[in-house]
Amino acid sequence: MKSLFIIILSITPFLINSQTKYPTNYFSNPLQIPLILNGNFGESRSNHFHSGIDIKTKFKEGFKVISAAEGYVSRIKVSHGGFGKAIYINHPNGYTTVYAHLKKFNNSIEKFVKRFQYKKQSYEVDLYLKSDDLKILNNEIIGFSGNTGSSSGPHLHFETRKTSSQKAINPLLFGIEIKDTRRPTVNSLYLYKKDKSGYISEPSKVVLSKINDSTFTTEKIKLNSLVSFGLSGFDRQDLANNKNGIYEISTFLDGNLINLMSFDSFFFEESIKINTLIDYSYYIKNKERILKLFIEEENDLSIYSKKNNGFVDVTQRTSIYKIKASDIKGNYITIDIPLVYDKTIKKITTNSQNISYSKLIDNNLKYDFNFKNSSINIPKNTFLKNRKIKIEHFNDTLKIINPYIAVYKNIKIKFKNPNSNKGNYLAVKDHEGNESFASSKLNPLNYFELKTKKTGLYYIINDSISPMIKPIKFKNGDWVSDEKYLKFKITDKESGIKKYKGKINGKWMLFEYEYKKNQISYEFDSNYLSKSKNEVEIEIEDMAGNSFIKTYTFYRDN
Numbered sequence: 001m002k003s004l005f006i007i008i009l010s011i012t013p014f015l016i017n018s019q020t021k022y023p024t025n026y027f028s029n030p031l032q033i034p035l036i037l038n039g040n041f042g043e044s045r046s047n048h049f050h051s052g053i054d055i056k057t058k059f060k061e062g063f064k065v066i067s068a069a070e071g072y073v074s075r076i077k078v079s080h081g082g083f084g085k086a087i088y089i090n091h092p093n094g095y096t097t098v099y100a101h102l103k104k105f106n107n108s109i110e111k112f113v114k115r116f117q118y119k120k121q122s123y124e125v126d127l128y129l130k131s132d133d134l135k136i137l138n139n140e141i142i143g144f145s146g147n148t149g150s151s152s153g154p155h156l157h158f159e160t161r162k163t164s165s166q167k168a169i170n171p172l173l174f175g176i177e178i179k180d181t182r183r184p185t186v187n188s189l190y191l192y193k194k195d196k197s198g199y200i201s202e203p204s205k206v207v208l209s210k211i212n213d214s215t216f217t218t219e220k221i222k223l224n225s226l227v228s229f230g231l232s233g234f235d236r237q238d239l240a241n242n243k244n245g246i247y248e249i250s251t252f253l254d255g256n257l258i259n260l261m262s263f264d265s266f267f268f269e270e271s272i273k274i275n276t277l278i279d280y281s282y283y284i285k286n287k288e289r290i291l292k293l294f295i296e297e298e299n300d301l302s303i304y305s306k307k308n309n310g311f312v313d314v315t316q317r318t319s320i321y322k323i324k325a326s327d328i329k330g331n332y333i334t335i336d337i338p339l340v341y342d343k344t345i346k347k348i349t350t351n352s353q354n355i356s357y358s359k360l361i362d363n364n365l366k367y368d369f370n371f372k373n374s375s376i377n378i379p380k381n382t383f384l385k386n387r388k389i390k391i392e393h394f395n396d397t398l399k400i401i402n403p404y405i406a407v408y409k410n411i412k413i414k415f416k417n418p419n420s421n422k423g424n425y426l427a428v429k430d431h432e433g434n435e436s437f438a439s440s441k442l443n444p445l446n447y448f449e450l451k452t453k454k455t456g457l458y459y460i461i462n463d464s465i466s467p468m469i470k471p472i473k474f475k476n477g478d479w480v481s482d483e484k485y486l487k488f489k490i491t492d493k494e495s496g497i498k499k500y501k502g503k504i505n506g507k508w509m510l511f512e513y514e515y516k517k518n519q520i521s522y523e524f525d526s527n528y529l530s531k532s533k534n535e536v537e538i539e540i541e542d543m544a545g546n547s548f549i550k551t552y553t554f555y556r557d558n
């Protein structure tokens with residue numbers, strides 16, 4: 001009995017402080033430069049939470065990327081978008097580290113990847129490795145930082161995950177040191193009211209007044225309904241002014257904890273549920289993300305350690321609602337909001353939502369809409385609650401409209417191809433008027449098919465313009481003996497590039513595609529068989545099936 005008691009005592013601190021759950025001197029800095037972040041774990045991005053930290057690389061590429069600890073390469077993924085070139089390393093302590101947007105891998109990894117790329121004849125590969133394929137030593141250089149994939153500037157995206165579940169964990173919980181003595185900043189505070197029927201009002205701005213660096217307050221808020229709040233804000237570290245996400249927010253009523261959310265970890269499957277945390281319709285209208293401090297039924301995120309619906313009732317008394325926003329180093333600000341009951345305040349009225357969204361979608365049902373030339377299948381739980389949406393097919397356009405609600409599951413769309421013209425495809429236009437490619441995949445019944453989370457206007461258009469190829473830094477018939485690369489610009493006016501292929505002297509060669517630069521490039525390596533006169537053939541195809549082939553001659557003396 002006594003020994004059991006000791007065990008309980010000794011594990012208790014781990015339950016109280018989440019930061020002690022993770023080994024804090026196991027992983028080292030993955031770069032040999034001071035760590036400055038332009039992205040935090042958990043911060044809000046479009047339809048997802050950011051799953052790692054973004055480390056700045058002085059606006060340059062090519063910094064040595066060092067394994068954070070010993071282990072083995074468990075996965076290598078190369079993709080045009082997403083993480084670009086990425087390495088996953090499994091460590092013996094049960095965690096995985098991920099290094100993304102790399103410019104290049106180290107020689108042994110590069111060789112390993114190329115073997116599969118040539119075998120598959122594809123730049124894009126996703127390889128899962130065995131523990132003895134590529135062992136990694138502590139502090140080994142695994143590659144070089146870059147800007148590949150969906151990256152908007154040179155940086156290293158670094159992640160830590162629990163290997164068994166692939167759950168993303170905040171890398172800063174592993175003791176990686178970032179100098180930070182600055183407090184989070186709250187840009188704007190918003191009030192939400194809820195009536196007896198459950199209707200929640202639109203947010204209204206509450207003015208903040210500063211008492212000192214860490215303490216803010218507001219005017220008295222008079223109310224006679226349930227209320228809660230939302231805020232937008234950011235956190236900055238010492239060495240840069242980048243606006244990163246706030247680590248932790250807690251709320252209190254008269255000193256009692258209501259809610260506590262902290263970005264310690266999350267599963268990738270829950271990432272899209274970010275749209276249940278932010279005020280999604282406000283974001284669509286105003287491009288500002290308000291983090292709601294109340295929790296609606298559809299929000300089942302695992303970021304909360306105390307979870308309450310977050311609306312407070314202060315009828316018949318005066319109370320203080322407190323918000324505390326903290327960074328991972330414990331720097332914080334508080335906002336005190338005095339709430340006063342006042343029965344003369346007008347009740348909120350459930351304003352009838354925009355009547356143009358006329359079709360009620362019951363969240364517990366699935367729907368099949370069939371029109372003359374199109375059909376839509378909406379699975380159960382697509383919007384996570386009952387929602388109103390406009391659905392019709394009129395004038396050759398399929399309308400699925402309500403831009404202010406988030407879509408959590410794929411909607412299936414079929415749309416009849418009206419004629420056999422080459423280059424037809426299904427396009428979608430969003431509520432801001434941006435048109436984009438949706439599908440060119442035809443089923444045997446001559447319908448374009450698509451699974452999507454995008455609502456808007458769907459219609460058929462035609463792209464008859466072939467993609468274009470232009471050599472970079474050389475002309476047909478040139479000597480290129482001094483060049484390290486053979487590069488081409490590839491562009492497409494309408495539907496966009498679907499695939500490309502490069503051959504030298506009839507053999508498939510690895511051309512890397514950087515969509516942000518509209519560029520494909522081959523780096524002369526051992527796959528190139530030296531000949532003085534060479535022919536390079538580039539073939540590209542757009543999404544609508546238009547293709548273009550061009551052959552160039554080049555000379556090289558090595």
Ligand SMILES: [Zn+2]
Nearest residue numbers: 039053054157
């Ligand atoms: Zn990132």
